[in-house]
Amino acid sequence: MQAESKVNILLVDDKPENLLALKVILADLEENLVQATSGEEALRYLLHQDFAVILLDVQMPGMDGFEAASLIRSRQKSRQTPIIFLTAFSTDDNMQFKGYAAGAVDYLLKPIDQHILTSKVKIFVELYKKSEALKQQAQQLAILNSELKQSEERFRSLSTSSPVGIFEIDHQGNCTYTNPRYQAICNITAAECLDKSWLEFVEADDRDAATTSWLNYLSQGNEYTQEFRFLFKEDIVRWLRVRCTPMLRTDGSIQGHVGTIEDITDQKNAEATRAQMFREQAARQEAEAANKMKDEFLAILSHELRTPLTAMLGWSKILRTKKLDEQGTSRALDAIERNAIAQTQLIEDILDVSRIIRGQLRLNLGVVDLQLIITAALDAVRPQAEMKNLQLDICLDDHVGKVSGDAVRLQQVISNLLTNAVKFTPKNGKVEVTLKRVETSWVEIAVKDTGIGIEAEFLPKVFERFRQADSSTTRSQNGLGLGLAIVHHLVELHKGSISAVSPGKGQGATFTVKLPLLQNKHHHLNAGNMSSSASALLPLAGLRILIVDDEVDNRNFLSFIIQEQGANVTAVTSADEALAVLKEIQPDVLISDICMPGEDGYTLIKKIRTLPVETGQKIPAIALTACSHEEDCAQALNAGFHEYISKPFEPSDLITRITKIARLS
Structure with a gap:
């Protein structure tokens, strides 16, 4: 001191x-x-x-x-x-x-x-x-007063000439000050600013989000930065950025908030223009790449079709013009048959892609035993594998269960993956095939090889149509590059997924298919049934349906007609039970009565829409009610249901609606 x-x-x-x-x-x-x-x-x-x-x-x-x-x-x-x-x-x-x-x-x-x-x-x-x-x-006080006066004058000058709008609100959220720029942006007077919040100018489509985020900020006290569209007089829409931060007392408590609003319409317009330019540029590049890819595909197609024709025509002329011994004739016929089969497969692939593009590829559904499918596919590729001295490691779970699907198409999926693995694996390599149950209700098929692998930049494109890692005339393997694209589409039609991983070039690759297991334990159709009648009788095969209805008769009726169509049904009596079930399983479709004691169907669907995605937030839902007024339908759809059915209803109508919205899951 x-x-x-x-x-x-x-x-x-x-x-x-x-x-x-x-x-x-x-x-x-x-x-x-x-x-x-x-x-x-x-x-x-x-x-x-x-x-x-x-x-x-x-x-x-x-x-x-x-x-x-x-x-x-x-x-x-x-x-x-x-x-x-x-x-x-x-x-x-x-x-x-x-x-x-x-x-x-x-x-x-x-x-x-x-x-x-x-x-x-x-x-x-x-x-x-x-x-x-x-x-x-007294002198110090005079100095402080002078500095305070200068600070106030400086703030007033900065506030008046600021290029952004400034506002101040108290702890209760009431506006206590706005600068001229704020008033100019909002086109209101200083007195009107004290009675109106900036939220009142937010466009209707953005207002709910703005209100929610603003209330969260006021309750939590963190810094606030958001961008919204504002609607002013004469229907003028402008983009504004709103920022705000708490003003603290010396003890750390909040005494109010100071914020800014900034007109960023020009910036948003520039961003939109730039984004549009990028999209147009990307579209042009994509179109150019697509045209190049199609040209390459047509060249490959011409080559792949002419190659077997050359062998078939050549041996045919030899058979016509020369008298061959039995061994020579057998060799000629084998070559013709082998090339005819190869050309037939090429044509089938082209036709499949054509059906996929037109949306006309359909499944012939039945109950499928994947072990039988995989075994058959393995038997088909075993000769080629033995010719290259490849080791086949097979691990199939005997208790994996069955799936709902098209046996022919699923065998096509497995055969294609196995054929590729054998084709791209060099001599003395290894191919592994596994079948196991994962995540309770899914089955996983993996085909792993020690072949040429897939480069990282091509891996995301491996399932695209007309894509080949090597499309040059010196490529080492034949084919049109359509097989994996067809496989990808077929797996998705079965409500499954397929993925490919590879450590890199020369390090092999693994293709993994995941399919939903068939949960219905009451049907007795034979494995591999592919008849059109099976598809017609079981349009809901493999689907998991959750029914919510407090009336036991209605509940039993719904369960019966839906189970008859191949679905796995879980029926509960209240909204609380339904929410509990959603925590345990993931149904494909929800069917709920509206009028129930306690919490009704509207309350249930609103709660479901707030759940995390993994526990059912986006589950497709159908509302059932005895009310048939137009406003009842609108209320159900606004609450979060996808479909609305009035009682009494035709069972076929319900099944059709379920089939329709099940595609949303």
Whole structure:
């Protein structure tokens, strides 16, 4: 802490011994004692220094103490300086009166009592110090007020000339200040700003999101930054960026919020224009790539079709023109047959792609045993694998269960994957095939090879039509590049998924197919049934349906007609039970009655739409109700249902609706 500075005390006496005596008496005060031997010398000191108190001898040659006191009092700077007269002579009242009239605050007679003198001087010293402290505080306060005034003027200037709108709200959310730019952006007066929130100008489509995010900000107190469309007078729509941050008191509590609004319409328009340019550029590049890819495909197609024709025509002419022995004839016929089969497969692939493009590829559904399918596919590729001395590792789970699907198409999927694995794996390599149950209700088929692998940049394109990693005339393998695209489409038709992974070129690849297991345990169709009647009788095969209805008869009826169509049904009596079931399983479709005790169907679907995606948020849903008014239908759809069916209804209509919305899952 800085030591307190000493104050000045002026001692005026023409006799040095008196000055020395005063200096000794006042030494304990530890202040700065200034000595003057005449009134003139005292006045000279007063020109340059301030004094807490003056001890002034009355009887001095030349200018006496009374004259000196009068001159001291005549100066503005020393007018209030306390003067104590010291004298050894007259003690009459006239002399004391003259001294007080000259401006003295006290009049002491010599010899002076040192304790009295010290106490009196000490009082004036303390008064002086307090006065100086008050002056310093006053100066500091004046400086602070000046700085505050400058700060206020600077804020007012910045706020007035700010290119963004500024607003201030209190802790309750009421607007307390807006700057001119805010008023200009919103096209309202300063008085109107105090009654209207910026939320009132947000366009209707964005208002719910804006209100929700704003209320979350007010409750949580984090920084706020959002962009919304604002609708102003004359139906003018502008994009604005809203920012806000809390204003905190010294104790950390929120006393209000300060925010800005900024017109970013030009920026948004520029971004939209730039995005459109990028889209158009990407579309052009994609079109150019597609045209190049089609040209390459046509060249490959021509090559692939002409190659077997060359062999077939060549051997046919040899058979016509030359008489071959039995071995030669057999060799010729084998070559013709082999190339005819290869060409037939090429044509089938082209036809399949054509059906896929037109949306005309249909499945002939039945109950399929995947073990049989995989075994048959393995038997077909085993000769080629043995020719290359490939090791086939097979691991098939005997208890994996069955799937609903088209046995022919599923065998096509497995055969294609196995054929590729054998084709692209060099001699003495290995191909692994596994079948296992995953995630309770799914089955996984994996085909892994030690072949040429797939480069990272081509991996995302491996299932695209007309795509081949090598489309040059020097490519090492034949084919049109359609097989994996067909496989991908067939797996998706079975509501499954397929993925491909590869560590890189020369490090092999793994293709994994996931299919939903058939959950219905009451049908007894034979595995591999592919008849059209099976497809017609089981349009809901493999689907998991959740029924919610408090009426037991209705519940049983719904369960019966839906199970008859091959679905796996779970039936519950209330909204609470339905929510509990959703935590355990993932149904493909929800069918709910509207009028139920406790929570009705509207409440149930609203709760479901707030759940996480993995627990049923987007589940396709059908509402059943005895009410048939148009407003009832609208209410059901607005609540979150996809379909609305009035009671009584035709079972076939319900089945059709289920089949329709099941595609959404």
